[in-house]
Amino acid sequence: MQLAEAKEKFIQSWGSLGSQWGINKTMAQIHALLLVSAEPLSAEEVMEELLVSRGNANMNIRELINWQLVRRENKPGERREFFVAEKDMWKVFRLILKERKKREIDPMIQIIHELNDVKGDKKNAEYKEFNAMIKDLDTLTNKGDKMMELVIKSDENWFLNTFIKLMR
Amino acid sequence: MQLAEAKEKFIQSWGSLGSQWGINKTMAQIHALLLVSAEPLSAEEVMEELLVSRGNANMNIRELINWQLVRRENKPGERREFFVAEKDMWKVFRLILKERKKREIDPMIQIIHELNDVKGDKKNAEYKEFNAMIKDLDTLTNKGDKMMELVIKSDENWFLNTFIKLMR
DNA sequence: AATATCTTTCAATATATTTTGAAAGTTCCG
DNA sequence: CGGAACTTTCAAAATATATTGAAAGATATT
Numbered sequence: 567m568q569l570a571e572a573k574e575k576f577i578q579s580w581g582s583l584g585s586q587w588g589i590n591k592t593m594a595q596i597h598a599l600l601l602v603s604a605e606p607l608s609a610e611e612v613m614e615e616l617l618v619s620r621g622n623a624n625m626n627i628r629e630l631i632n633w634q635l636v637r638r639e640n641k642p643g644e645r646r647e648f649f650v651a652e653k654d655m656w657k658v659f660r661l662i663l664k665e666r667k668k669r670e671i672d673p674m675i676q677i678i679h680e681l682n683d684v685k686g687d688k689k690n691a692e693y694k695e696f697n698a699m700i701k702d703l704d705t706l707t708n709k710g711d712k713m714m715e716l717v718i719k720s721d722e723n724w725f726l727n728t729f730i731k732l733m734r
Numbered sequence: 735m736q737l738a739e740a741k742e743k744f745i746q747s748w749g750s751l752g753s754q755w756g757i758n759k760t761m762a763q764i765h766a767l768l769l770v771s772a773e774p775l776s777a778e779e780v781m782e783e784l785l786v787s788r789g790n791a792n793m794n795i796r797e798l799i800n801w802q803l804v805r806r807e808n809k810p811g812e813r814r815e816f817f818v819a820e821k822d823m824w825k826v827f828r829l830i831l832k833e834r835k836k837r838e839i840d841p842m843i844q845i846i847h848e849l850n851d852v853k854g855d856k857k858n859a860e861y862k863e864f865n866a867m868i869k870d871l872d873t874l875t876n877k878g879d880k881m882m883e884l885v886i887k888s889d890e891n892w893f894l895n896t897f898i899k900l901m902r
Numbered sequence: 903a904a905t906a907t908c909t910t911t912c913a914a915t916a917t918a919t920t921t922t923g924a925a926a927g928t929t930c931c932g
Numbered sequence: 933c934g935g936a937a938c939t940t941t942c943a944a945a946a947t948a949t950a951t952t953g954a955a956a957g958a959t960a961t962t
């Protein structure tokens with residue numbers, strides 16, 4: 567396979583993976599494009615390469631910057647801004663995990679926690695089942711939460727170093 | 735909080751969590767409804783409770799059965815079918831992980847793997863950067879893959895038992 | 903085999919999300 | 933200041949996804 571073809575394939579795949587995960591396609595594709603670009607790209611270049619509108623490019627680049635997956639970069643003597651993606655994939659993974667946890671998992675954990683003290687008759691089967699299920703879920707989500715925190719805050723090699731033996 | 739209110743809140747939250755994760759809202763809500771029901775429910779009851787159409791209910795119940803999150807159950811002397819959710823939340827988590835991995839992660843891993851042997855000039859910066867990034871990603875996704883496999887296949891307590899110390 | 907009960911299908915419709923692009927906003931520089 | 937170069941905004945349009953419900957398909961019952 568040639569480089570150009572490989573880049574194209576990567577951009578398309580990353581885009582469709584993104585949309586399955588609730589990240590919009592353009593955002594994921596811009597991210598992919600910047601990942602495969604050795605040089606910083608301008609908004610104009612992103613638009614041309616992916617055939618998207620100015621507004622769309624702008625909005626999604628901004629979002630990528632919010633997620634800290636992309637940063638602005640200036641070229642000397644150039645008025646316009648250029649963009650570069652974080653290329654360390656382990657860091658990328660942690661940044662994505664962090665954002666999604668914040669937006670999706672944390673509110674859920676909060677709600678589950680609130681559902682832990684429901685008033686009711688302790689002899690009632692419905693009540694007992696509900697409480698057991700929520701308790702179970704609360705325990706599980708809290709473990710998951712701690713684990714994610716650990717991963718998000720871990721340095722570059724911690725995760726691999728710790729688990730590598732278990733995975734072989 | 736009263737039981738009925740808690741159930742309602744759980745159903746709504748589970749539904750919106752689901753849609754953020756690419757699972758449609760009705761499917762997640764039916765799942766939640768069955769999770770909080772001590773008794774098996776008929777399609778009719780699901781429709782009434784969640785105010786969805788027959789077609790919608792049917793389609794999503796079927797999908798939940800595909801995922802093995804729900805199973806059919808018959809009541810003696812009853813013609814129609816009833817449905818029950820798997821209530822063990824650790825098992826639920828593993829079943830969901832399994833399905834999503836199959837549908838989303840596995841194809842991605844395959845593609846990344848293919849992108850590992852691209853032809854090109856070894857002195858070219860673009861080429862070198864691309865290869866380094868893909869290599870990095872390939873290593874990472876393979877570790878992740880192995881980890882998920884381990885979790886999916888683990889029995890009820892393996893995961894918690896193994897990691898509990900690390901999470902405290 | 904006719905009827906009643908329940909399930910499945912799918913084209914039409916509704917809803918939600920994404921994208922566009924022109925206009926407004928900002929910043930830089932002579 | 934005035935205008936060129938670039939960025940941001942946002943209402944309208946396009947696209948994608950989910951839902952409806954009537955009709956067709958099963959399956960049990962008399």
